[in-house]
Amino acid sequence: MPKHGMLSQRTIQRYRPLFVRGGTLLVLLLPLLWLSACSDRPVEERMMVIESVEAVVRGDTLYARAKLSKEYQNTLKARLNSGQPVLVSYHFTLTRHNRWLPDHTFARGQVIRKLRYHLITQRYEMEDVTKQHISYTQEPSEALNFLCQPRYVPLTQSGSLGGILVASKAGQLSDFILHSRFERHRQGMSRMFRVLFRLLTFWEPLTYDKFAEYQLQ
Incomplete structure (x- = not known):
């Protein structure tokens, strides 16, 4: 296999954990964003x-x-x-x-x-x-x-x-x-x-x- 092919494969393997960590972070943040979106309305509805x-x-x-x-x-x-x-x-x-x-x-x-x-x-x-x-x-x-x-x-x-x-x-x-x-x-x-x-x-x-x-x- 050519050298550039090996470098490309190593690069993908090297940076794959970054995408995994980013996806995990996004999954953790979505519930927080949803709770934040739902929290404003009940509080403000109790006031004029x-x-x-x-x-x-x-x-x-x-x-x-x-x-x-x-x-x-x-x-x-x-x-x-x-x-x-x-x-x-x-x-x-x-x-x-x-x-x-x-x-x-x-x-x-x-x-x-x-x-x-x-x-x-x-x-x-x-x-x-x-x-x-x-x-x-x-x-x-x-x-x-x-x-x-x-x-x-x-x-x-x-x-x-x-x-x-x-x-x-x-x-x-x-x-x-x-x-x-x-x-x-x-x-x-x-x-x-x-x-x-x-x-x-x-x-x-x-x-x-x-x-x-x-x-x-």
């Missing part, structure tokens, strides 16, 4: 995630804003302080009631934000993915407000509503419903673990909803 959602008029534009609960903000803060990036998105849908026809989706708006705490520089990196803008701060309150309290997300021109929106009281029929959907997207510490994490959780983010009803005046 979205504290409030509101439609407001500024000038001639209708905006939406939301606020996450203090308890949930503390949960996100703990993740940030451990070095984990947090990526969230807010989706707002303003739906108008029709008496005889299906409800009409009147306006939509969304904002996607990412926050990361750099342990070495001790500052927060705030990324508005929607606007493709990055800024920095060393103030935890400013960083959490950026992530957990989106304000003035544009929906539509206020004049197109045909009136002023006021909060609907209990027992009254509402003209509009503002639906807010909050999603927290899982962010891993490495690309390999992030891909495995998404595959194990079927690429589904953690999703929470809240509604607010309004009348025209």
